[in-house]
Structures are given as structure tokens and as C-alpha cells.
Amino acid sequence: MSTTIPAQLPVDKTTERQLARGERAIERSLTKGTKNRLTSRGATIAALVIAILWTTPTLGLFVTSFRLPEEISRNGWWTIFANPGFTFSNYTEVLASGNSQLTLGGAFLNSIAITLPATLFPLVIASLAAYAFAWIDFKGRNWLFIGVFALQIVPLQMALVPLLSLFSRGLKIGSLTLFDGMDAGGYSQVWIAHTIFALPLAIFLLHNFVSEIPGELIEAARVDGAGHGQIFFRIVLPLTMPAIASFAIFQFLWVWNDLLVALVFADGDVAPMTKLLAEISGSRGQDWNLLTAGAFISILVPLIVFFSLQRFFVRGLLAGSTKG
Amino acid sequence: MSSTLHRRWIAPVALMAVTGILLAGCSSEGGSSSGPGDYGKADGVVTIYGTIADTEAELLEKSWADWEKANNIDIKYESSKEFEAQISVRAQGGKAPDLAIFPQPGLLADLATRDYIQPAPDGVKANVEKYWSKDWAGYATSNDTLYGAPLMASVKGYIWYSPKNFAKWGVEVPKTWDELMAVTKTIQEKTGKAPWCAGFGSDAASGWPGTDWVEDLVLRQSGADTYDKWISNEVKFSDPKIKKALDTVGEILLNPDYVNAGLGDVKSINSTPFGDVARVVGDGSCAMTHQASFFDGFITDPKNGNATVGPDKDVWAFLTPPIDAGAGQAVTGGGEIVGAFANDADTVKVQEYLSSPEWANSRVKLGGVISANNGLDPASASSPILQDAIKILTDPDTTFRFDASDLMPGVVGSDSFFKGMVNWINGSSSSDVLSTIDKSWPSD
């Protein structure tokens, strides 16, 4: 392997030190307040072009969400100044929407109630497994790990029916009931479903962070008489916390924006916002004004999460190596 | 201690074995053989699942609100745009609703043959016999068992036009297909613009308005017999009769002189959402468009067509004419069928109510829809076009056929046929399109 392996995969000790140094160098330059300018004029322009290209479509959505419905289908959003017409009614209409069982406000709370546990459960379970894969030696470890990694490709559509069947019918061997169906309702089914579907990627990514922790740290702790429980809790968790937090943001985004799992496991009064927004356009699908406003409302929370945790996030992907 | 290596394996292997047995037991649940069995509890709550959403769903809930109170049953209606996929996932997963409103009889039949749907209870059977024609009862029947009752209905194949403009151009409502083509030519010559407009856009279902066109032509050109055989795949899509129908539609929809009024060229048909067509019909820039009776709502919508509908109003409609004036009127139409997954007392009660003329009148009075229920009072209908549609549906001389694509298996009727129409507008040849659809037909 080449000399340096920074973020995702296990690194040898020299690399470890080099990484730490690199990070310190950056911190030094940051504290001195001597931020460099973009590397060159060409790079500046290229970066600006990419930034503009990537932002323009979203800007279009944002502008459109404030336009009058009849204007939206008549001319482009960039002509908003030539065809003035600014309204909040798309937002008020979307916020007032809902069905007989749920308002958009209720769906918003549902989204939160679904997303938080469905983000934390897989993280904890995956970090336990990632620890075992990285630091407990057992036969067939690599194969089992690769098997878990390969499960990422399983299409969710194929996995929905068996899981739903387990929830509603329980487990039976012939006529012998092993489990009753879990007819609990509420959010439990959607929590469990999201937890399961998140595990392969979570284990894959977290394993790379956990295995980056310098071996001598773990050894030292073992010599001091710590068991796996203590090592996991005292060393691994704190050291990979930034990594865990950064994966948490990804998982948050995915669960928050999920529609497929919610369609099957979150019915009626526990439906999240994505599900309600998918219905508001009605059978016609032409109410672009409502769809744009709705889409923007549902983007808000992920953006807030990203804005507030961005620092953590970037540091997180440098995990392990920086503190080792 | 010689077998440590083995021992290390025993725990995981034992775990896997246990899990495997458990899962195998679970899977034995899958293949059902003895009917849907008892399902559901009479707990005063009946869940209904369907495609009807938004304002239409509100009207639906309003239509049974009084009955709910009187009978102390709480009906919970849930709609989904992904109904077709969801209903099969839920049926297989054992989390089916009590009742489902199927927009495609083909889907109901699919589920019924897999023993998920309860046969219609006696009360529903009696209602269907009394209030629905044999044709309609047939759409809810699979393998000689009645599985439910029809709910609402719509008449397809209306051609919307402006009576004032027709008078201005000196053309009459055509009585035969040839006359229709003549009218088209006259309008094109007088205005110098395309007379027809169409929009196939409808998200994942894009292309369905095209299937309505083809169905209308198959029924009129080759008769009800061929039409029925086409649905059961005895007549293939690549059959000359079907190809002829498609090519006849092509004389209008693929002719750059005839389409796409106010919307662009031929290819713009694909990119235009079907609802947006109401705008150009409403403002008069499009002389004629082919769409079902529900289009009324789009044209009168102030945000969309913003026009009035009636024989002497801005916009009115005539049925796609027969090939031969002597032949009787043949129409295609659509509707929903209510099928039950549960058979508890409450569900049966709701199912019976939904098949009764009381419900039909209650719903039709709220406007926008009609039903093929014979017990329906035509005066309940909210608009002239709906009254016209009821007349057609209840006229014993009309040959009525259900929308063919809704009766075909889902992979054809709501996928490859749709896609085929989109590709056809986009320039694929008729024979290519039709043979591709044939290949998508289910294996057995």
C-alpha cells in the first residue's frame, strides 16, 4: 500500500503520525488567521463555476416556491422580476394541507419521532458490530465482514414484504407459533425497518473508523485490565464519536427523506412528512406550486442539521487519526 | 480439546441454524392454498385504501360521513399514489386494509387469484345483481366468483370542443370517423393551425391518455369481440387489427399538421402533462382534444382551463364517433371496484353500503363523478357532461367496455402499454412498439 492512508481505512503508525501532523499544521494556520486564498485564479473560477452550477437548480426551486401558480406554468422562474408576483400562499396552502387523519404539523412531528431513534439505533448497534469486526479476532471474520458489506446491494423493495410479514404475522413453524405478530402500531415498525436497512453501510463505514484507532492504545488498555466493554466505552466511543456523528448526519438525511420505507411501515396517523407531501399534489400531479413549497419545507430541517453540525461533520471524517 | 476449531464454529452455526429454521417456518406461510380465511375484527373501525386523493378524497369521506354516524362505524380512508405497488406489498405482508378501492379490475383479479380477496358477501352480491349490468358485474368477477362491487364510473372517449368555434368555422359535430377526419382537415385549412391537442404526461403513468385513444379505435373498428380477446391476449398487440387502430390514431397524433395545438410539435405530446391540455382547450387555442368525462373538472378549474362546460357554453364534448354511422354507439369507460381483504361484520356492512344506490346518490350529489349504479337518480349529477355520461351508461343500446389497459395484467396495462405510447409518439414505429408490448406479457 502507498505511504499514507488518511481517513477511511486502517493506517500504519507512521501514517498516523503524519496525519496528526497534517492536522496540526492546518490548525496552526487557522489559528494564525492566515487563510490562503484559492490556489490560483483558474481554480477560483472553476470553483465558482461548480458552485453556481450546483446551486442554480435549487435556487430555481426556491424562487418558484414564492411564485403565483399561473405564472409558474407560464414562464421561467428567472423572469420573476419581469413578471412580478410574489406570494406566500403556496406555503400557507401546503401548511394547511393534510388528510383526514393528519395535518402537516402532525406529519412534521412524526418525521422527527421517526428520524431520531431510527438514526441512533443503527449507529449504536453498528458500532458494536464494527468494534467486534475490528478488534476481536475470530475465524471467518473477513468473510463475515465482506458478507455484511455486500448486503448493501440488496434492493429494499425485495426486503419489504418479508419484514412486513414478520411484523404482522409473526413467526410460525407449521402451525406452531413462535412469535406473535407485533401489532404494536405506532412508530416501532418503521424504527426497526430503518435500523435494519441502515446496518450494512453503517457497519462498513464505522468499521473503517474504528479500525483506525492505534493498536497500542487498545493494547495498553488491555494490559491495564480493561475488558472489551470498557475499551469500547472508554476508548473506542470517544475516539470515533466524530465519525459516528458524521454518519449520524447522513443517516438522518436518508431517514428524513425516505419515502419507500414510510409507505409500507408508517401508516395513517404516524406518516412522516414525505408521505404527506407525496399526496398533496392529488391525483393530477400538476400542482407544481404546492410541490415546490412542500419540497422546500422538507429540505429545511436537514439543512439546519447540516449547518449546525458542519464543523463536527468535517472533523468527523478525519476521525481517529487526529486524536490518536 | 482437539476440536477447538470446530467448537468456535458451533455457536455461530447453531445461531444460523436456529434462525434458518425460524425463517423457513416463516416462509411456509407464503403459499396459501385454501382461500383468504378470516381476517379483520369487528371493532368499529374499517380501513379503506385507495388511489383517490386530495379534494376527491374529502368528497369521498363526506359521502359516507352521515352513514358512519348512524351506524357507529369509523371509516378510515387512506390514499396513496403508490397504491398499486403498496396493495400487493401489504397483501403479501399480511397488513392489508379491510377494503381497497381498485382502479384496475385487473389488479383485483390478480390478488383474487392469489387468494387474498374475500368473495363478495351475500348483501353485496344481491346489490350487484340488482343495480349493475352484467358487464359491470363481470369486471368484479374472476373465475366465476364475484369479488366486489363497482363504485364510481367514468365515460372515456369524449372529444372536447368549442361549440362557438365550430359554428364559426362552419363545421358540425361529426357522426362517423371519416367525418371527424374531414372536420379536422377543414379546421386545419381554415385556421392554418393544428386542430388537435394532447398531453400524455402523468409522472410514472405517462402515456395512459394514448392508450385510451387506441382502445376507442379498437372497439369501434374491430368490435367488442376483438376487444375482449385483445384483453385476454388471444389477439396480440402485434395483430393487424390492433396495428390498424394504432395507425388510425397516428393519422391524427403523428401528423405535424394536426397536433399539438398551442403546445408545440408532435413530440410535445409526451412532455405535456395531461391536465395542462385543459388550459389550451379553455383559452380556445386548441379546437379538439380526446379525454374522459372527468376532464370537465380540469376545464372548469379557474387555475387551469377557466372555462364553462355545457352544450351552449365555452366548451362541450361529443363521443368519439363510430366508424360506420349505422353501428350502435360503443364506448369505453373506467371505474373502481371495491374489494375486501377482511370479512368481519363491520367490513361487510360498509361494503354493502358502498354497493347501494343510497351511497351512489350521496356521492354523486357532491359533484364531479358518476356511477353506473342503476339506482342512481340522473338528476343527482352535478354538471351537464356528467348527466350526459349517465345517460350513455344507462342506455341499454350502448355497447360498454371497460378500459382495456385497466383489465390487462399490470406489467402490460399500466406499464409497457403506457411506455409504448410514449415511445411511439417519440418516433418508434408502430410494429416495433406493439411487438415490444407483446414481449412484456406475463409468463403465466
Add this chain to the structure above:
Amino acid sequence: MSQFLTWIATLPPLAQIPLVLAAFGVVVALLIFFLEIAPRSGRKFTIARLAVCIVAPGLIFLALGSIWPAAIAAVILGGLFFILDYRSRQGAGYLFQLFGFLAPAIVLLAIGLVYPTIQTMVQAFMNSRGNRFVGLDNFAWVFTQETGIRTVLNTIVWVLIVPTLSTIFGLAYAVFIDKSRGEKFFKILVFMPMAISFVGASIIWRFVYTARPADQDQIGLLNQIVVWLGGQPVDFLAVSPWNTLFLIVVLIWVQTGFAMVVLSAAIKGVPAEQMEAAQLDGTNAWQRFINVTVPGIRSSLVVVLTTISIASLKVFDIVRTMTAGANDTSVIANEMYTQFKGFEFGRSSALAVVLFLLVLPIVIYNARQISKQRTIR
């Protein structure tokens, strides 16, 4: 458990979160506590392990509402496991620990993903009702019709283009904005698409691609630009084979943010000394990038490429919402969903198996990477 969950479900949504998390926290804390004391020797700890081996399976089964015989069987298995663990060569408690760390994830995966995978593999060789073995018929169906082949080819195009371009753009952007003023702000701009749901993304791109006739105002930005440049509006999503590329642009737009964030972090880990040394050697910026930066972030590049490749193989929502697969734009995941909807489980499963096969090279490559690392350590 069922009762607990039912009771929780009656509470207001926001009250459920802390309760459930607290319950989960207690279970995890208990688990870690027992994992910690497991390897300790002494009668006290042996009894504790025995107690857990016997009580935990029984409790879990009963909590899930199982019947008594099953719970008793679980208890017996637990006891056997205890003996096995007690006599383990690595010392008593070793297997107990391994099991404790791995079991939650493995059991959940077995139920939720492994079982459906096996079922899919079997179904791929069965007819649509799953009651007759049909051999390779379903695969023959995939590969003998034009649309099937098109679908597979399209998927391959997706998986070749999306990871490559997303990574290139993400990497370039990360390098360009590295250490610049307002780096965070720049990052948010490119990351934003990731925070948008696919439904939102498809609406956004409608306002880019939609074509209106030449004599009307355009509402799609790209067509407006075409018109401004004196061209005729083009229906970008209808013109095969370019329409697939226009759909691919959407996924690139989404995934570049992911690549950029991960790679940006990796770049910051490249030792400053190496860069300085290279600079002293008189290399230019491009040479430094190729000779220092790229080798330094190689493994991050692999992770990014892998993750995005799998995402593009599974792509479904974009195609579904924007073209529904018409005009030769369908991909395997979309076709699989369509067949699944139509009760064609055999064909649907066959498509899923093709998807598995396509991902195999990626899995093998990663497997080799992993075993290489293990030997390094």
C-alpha cells in the same frame, strides 16, 4: 415488548422519543456491562454469565410474545452456549463477548436482509407464482428482449459515469476551495443537493429540462439558454440515448456533495511536510496534486467510489419520477419494481440477481483491499 410498544404508541410523538431512547440506552448499558465482566474469572462471574445465558434468551422470546416451548428451547440453547463458551480455548467469556457485540447486528441483518436475499435467489428460478421451477427462463426473458438488454446496458452506463464524474467534480471542488476563505460556505452550496429528497430533486430538474414550444416562454432553464443561443427547444428527456445522460446528471449533482465532503476531509490529512518538500523540489501544482495528494487520499477515493457505485446501481427514484423508464431510460432497479408491482416475482427477482452480479466486481475489489490491510497490520 409488544405491550410496551403499544403503550408508547399512545403517547404524544415527542414524548415517545426520550422514552424509547432511554429504554434502548438501558438495554445497551446492560449489554456492555455484561460484556465487560464476561472474561473475568471467579465463581461470581461464571454465575453471572450462566444467568445471562439462560435468562436473556428466555426474556427476549417472552418479551416478543413468543410461546413457552420456544422460550424454553431458547433457554436450553442459551445453556448450551454457556457450556461452549466456558470451555472455549480463548478462555471463558470469549464467545460470550463476541456474541454480545455481533449478535444484535447479525440477527437483525439475518431477518431483514439475508432472508429476503435467499428468497430472491430462489424466486429468480421460479415462475411468477413461485410454485414451479422454470430454470433460467426469467433470465432468458431479461436478455432476449430489447428493453431488457437496454435496461442492463443503461445500468452499466450509470455505474460507469456517476461514480467517476461525481468523484472528479467532488475532488476538484474540494481541492480548489481547500484552505480558501469561506470554505464552509462553499461546501454547503455543493452539499445542499444531498439534503434534498429525490422527489424534491425531480421537481428541481423539471425546471431545468422542461421544453415548451419555440413560440412560448420557456420554463426550463436549459431550454431557455438554448433559445437564447438561437436554438430550438429540445425535450432533453425524450431524445435517446442522450436522455439517460441527462438523468445521470441529476445523480451526479446529488452525489458530488458526498464525494466533496469526504475527500475534502481526506485532503486535510495529507501531511503538510510532503507538500512543502514537493514544493521545494520545484514541482508545479498539478504535479503536487498527482504525486502527493492523490496517493495520500487513495483509500478515501476507494470508499467514495464504492459507495457511489452502489448508489448508482440501485438508482430508482430519479428514473421513476422523471421518465418512469420511457424512451429507453429504464434501469434495472426501476424495471425490477415494475415487475414486482405486476406480481411477476420471478422476473423481478431475476433482475435483482443481475444487480447482485453487477456489484460483484466491486465487492471482490473491496474484499481484496480489506485482506491487504489486515496483512499490513
